[in-house]
Amino acid sequence: MIIDFIKYFILAFIGSVAPAIVINIERRVLIWAGLGGALGFCIALSFNPASLSFSIPQIFCGTVVVGIYSEIMAKVHKTPSTVFLIPGIFPLVPGIAAYQTMQSLVENNTQQAAAYALNTIFKAFTIAFGIMIVTALFRFFRKALKHRFSQ
Amino acid sequence: MEQEKILEIAVKAGTILLRFGAETYRVEDTINRICKSYGLACEAFALPTGVFVSVEGQEGVSTICKRIPARTVDLEKIARLNDLSRRIEKNKPEYHTIMAELEAISHCPTYPRLALILSYAFTAFVYALLFGGNLRDAGSALVVGVLLSFVRIIFSKEITFPFIEYFIGGFISGLISSLAASLIPQTNAYVVIIGALTNMVPGVALTNGIRDLLHGDSVSGLTKLGEALMVVAVIAAGTGIGLALWFSGGS
Numbered sequence: 352m353i354i355d356f357i358k359y360f361i362l363a364f365i366g367s368v369a370p371a372i373v374i375n376i377e378r379r380v381l382i383w384a385g386l387g388g389a390l391g392f393c394i395a396l397s398f399n400p401a402s403l404s405f406s407i408p409q410i411f412c413g414t415v416v417v418g419i420y421s422e423i424m425a426k427v428h429k430t431p432s433t434v435f436l437i438p439g440i441f442p443l444v445p446g447i448a449a450y451q452t453m454q455s456l457v458e459n460n461t462q463q464a465a466a467y468a469l470n471t472i473f474k475a476f477t478i479a480f481g482i483m484i485v486t487a488l489f490r491f492f493r494k495a496l497k498h499r500f501s502q
Numbered sequence: 503m504e505q506e507k508i509l510e511i512a513v514k515a516g517t518i519l520l521r522f523g524a525e526t527y528r529v530e531d532t533i534n535r536i537c538k539s540y541g542l543a544c545e546a547f548a549l550p551t552g553v554f555v556s557v558e559g560q561e562g563v564s565t566i567c568k569r570i571p572a573r574t575v576d577l578e579k580i581a582r583l584n585d586l587s588r589r590i591e592k593n594k595p596e597y598h599t600i601m602a603e604l605e606a607i608s609h610c611p612t613y614p615r616l617a618l619i620l621s622y623a624f625t626a627f628v629y630a631l632l633f634g635g636n637l638r639d640a641g642s643a644l645v646v647g648v649l650l651s652f653v654r655i656i657f658s659k660e661i662t663f664p665f666i667e668y669f670i671g672g673f674i675s676g677l678i679s680s681l682a683a684s685l686i687p688q689t690n691a692y693v694v695i696i697g698a699l700t701n702m703v704p705g706v707a708l709t710n711g712i713r714d715l716l717h718g719d720s721v722s723g724l725t726k727l728g729e730a731l732m733v734v735a736v737i738a739a740g741t742g743i744g745l746a747l748w749f750s751g752g753s
Binding site for chain 2: 359363365366368369370373374375376377392396403404412429430434436437440442444446449450452453456478479481482483486490
């Protein structure tokens with residue numbers, strides 16, 4: 352099981368670094384962007400190591416971890432947090448649900464396709480919602496801190 | 503420094519930010535910050551397709567409106583400009599220094615083309631594995647990923663209809679993956695397709711759209727989220743047509 356985790360950690364790491372190169376992230380933070388994606392993926396996986404098809408709570412936790420990681424890393428490396436956030440959510444993209452949708456559609460199983468499609472959409476919204484919550488929270492804390500120090 | 507020159511710097515910085523995929527609030531914030539560091543009252547209004555800046559100083563009111571014709575994503579430029587705007591605030595450098603630096607940022611080198619092709623290939627390979635495929639699926643996905651990187655390189659040069667790149671990408675994935683699945687035993691065409699198409703997930707539009715919405719920039723936020731939805735719909739249409747062609751013609 353540990354070996355599985357190491358394997359998926361490496362895969363998710365490559366899976367975040369490669370999209371990071373496509374959106375042209377600075378070389379000095381490339382490794383950190385990859386680590387964020389791998390971390391989020393492994394946290395999500397640790398709730399149910401048997402399946403790679405994540406449930407909605409798993410995706411939510413993964414996204415929140417990636418979000419917090421990005422905000423912290425943005426402070427450490429003095430760079431916008433999107434640099435870590437965008438590559439980090441790639442491993443959480445609901446690909447399995449998407450291909451099940453497609454498969455059912457091609458096999459003319461419309462009812463199952465509709466169920467899978469809804470599942471895919473919900474999972475995509477979960478990622479969006481996770482980003483939203485973390486960004487809003489950090490913005491709130493930053494404002495509160497600023498307010499306190501200015502007094 | 504003269505008012506005109508400050509305005510020129512601010513608008514140039516804003517244009518670079520918008521062209522290379524920054525959030526709307528970052529654009530407005532940077533413009534305001536630059537103008538304020540030189541003691542000008544400023545009002546900036548940015549949309550995904552253009553920016554308006556109006557400053558008020560001793561020389562009266564001046565306004566510039568700049569249209570952004572084409573946008574790409576390049577986060578290194580955003581990070582460097584972010585850094586520059588903070589330095590302007592602190593040191594208030596001369597006009598020529600800032601202009602030279604803005605010029606350098608807008609021409610700063612990207613990764614070599616080979617790195618782009620390899621990252622497309624690796625993304626496809628890795629995600630085919632992560633989505634439950636075997637090594638054969640991943641190998642086919644790698645080939646499709648390389649093809650997708652060619653599509654991207656060709657269409658990033660010519661500015662045409664913005665979504666055509668995604669349509670052709672989906673079409674190629676649908677067709678080549680079905681071909682691979684029929685030639686190579688134990689290959690799941692759908693895993694190959696989704697693995698390869700992970701390259702085209704509109705991650706930047708999604709993330710920036712949400713961040714804009716949270717900042718109250720509802721026009722930009724909804725535009726970007728709409729763009730992300732549109733990209734997904736176009737990819738799905740392309741893939742569907744590719745698959746349909748294969749299933750009606752191939753077997």
